Amino acid sequence: MGRPYRRCELCPRACRANREAGERGFCGEGAALRLASASLHRGEEPPVTGEGGSGTIFVTGCSLGCVFCQNRQISRERMGRAVGTDEFAGICLALQHAGAENINLVTGTHAAPALRLGVERARARGLRIPVCWNSSAYEAPASLAEAEAFADWYLPDLKTLDPRIAGRLFGAPDYPQAARDAVLRMTQARPGRVIVRHLILPGLLDSTREVLRWFAERLAGRALLSLMTQYTPVSGIDAGAPPRPLSPAEYDQALTWLSEFGIEEGFCQERPSGAPDRDWLPDFSRPNPFPSSLSTPVWHWGQ
Numbered sequence: 561m562g563r564p565y566r567r568c569e570l571c572p573r574a575c576r577a578n579r580e581a582g583e584r585g586f587c588g589e590g591a592a593l594r595l596a597s598a599s600l601h602r603g604e605e606p607p608v609t610g611e612g613g614s615g616t617i618f619v620t621g622c623s624l625g626c627v628f629c630q631n632r633q634i635s636r637e638r639m640g641r642a643v644g645t646d647e648f649a650g651i652c653l654a655l656q657h658a659g660a661e662n663i664n665l666v667t668g669t670h671a672a673p674a675l676r677l678g679v680e681r682a683r684a685r686g687l688r689i690p691v692c693w694n695s696s697a698y699e700a701p702a703s704l705a706e707a708e709a710f711a712d713w714y715l716p717d718l719k720t721l722d723p724r725i726a727g728r729l730f731g732a733p734d735y736p737q738a739a740r741d742a743v744l745r746m747t748q749a750r751p752g753r754v755i756v757r758h759l760i761l762p763g764l765l766d767s768t769r770e771v772l773r774w775f776a777e778r779l780a781g782r783a784l785l786s787l788m789t790q791y792t793p794v795s796g797i798d799a800g801a802p803p804r805p806l807s808p809a810e811y812d813q814a815l816t817w818l819s820e821f822g823i824e825e826g827f828c829q830e831r832p833s834g835a836p837d838r839d840w841l842p843d844f845s846r847p848n849p850f851p852s853s854l855s856t857p858v859w860h861w862g863q
């Protein structure tokens with residue numbers, strides 16, 4: 561793909577920033593691949609975590625703008641450092657050596673070309689484990705084409721199909737159309753190797769119902785659903801983010817819709833119990849951004 565960072569259209573924002581020349585678009589990133597951390601992560605879905613943990617690599621920058629983002633330090637505040645292709649490959653191999661079940665690339669849409677080069681270099685140097693493309697699904701054809709060159713599994717979000725919610729909470733009213741297109745393309749590229757994640761937003765259950773209905777109609781049998789209940793209010797409340805965690809009644813409501821729409825295969829986080837579990841919230845300024853029960857660090861931007 562030519563020079564993808566020259567007039568960047570890697571995500572639907574299509575900023576056309578000349579990232580080669582140092583310009584930065586909405587995602588905040590130039591042409592260099594920058595990472596925040598790499599670790600064995602044990603908080604993913606069971607087949608992703610496996611026995612050894614998922615080799616999770618957090619990419620700095622993000623093309624979406626979720627007002628309640630829990631990874632704000634890296635998505636908006638640019639925490640991380642540049643790594644070259646060889647160093648990236650070395651990080652992948654270190655994760656494999658540490659026992660990772662897979663390489664799990666988190667939110668790499670805006671860096672897809674560099675990640676493709678890095679994975680190809682890692683494979684040439686002995687990487688054997690599968691690679692997962694863990695994405696917001698706010699993707700454009702350009703980034704999807706890059707990911708298709710190397711991704712074995714897809715872990716896309718499907719945050720909402722309501723343009724008003726997408727505009728207000730994610731800064732992207734075009735998210736629903738882009739995400740629908742992206743998820744359908746992923747299931748065509750890797751049938752049966754897609755796990756669609758939906759985080760239930762407290763107080764916005766109609767949005768969850770619409771996502772579940774669409775999943776049942778368009779993806780059942782070709783993808784697994786992962787229903788997530790871990791929403792924790794930390795920021796963005798002034799901007800309209802839900803100010804509270806999910807209630808047990810809302811959780812039960814979502815489960816009834818799984819039955820109503822016949823969604824039987826997939827994963828569901830446990831019922832929320834009272835106060836939000838802030839242990840899940842990462843701090844990327846620490847060598848291990850997550851609690852040690854969840855994560856074993858292998859690489860950190862500050863090292």
Ligand code: SF4
Binds near residue numbers: 579622
């Ligand atoms: S990846 Fe970044 S620079 Fe490129 S179009 Fe998206 S927000 Fe703009």
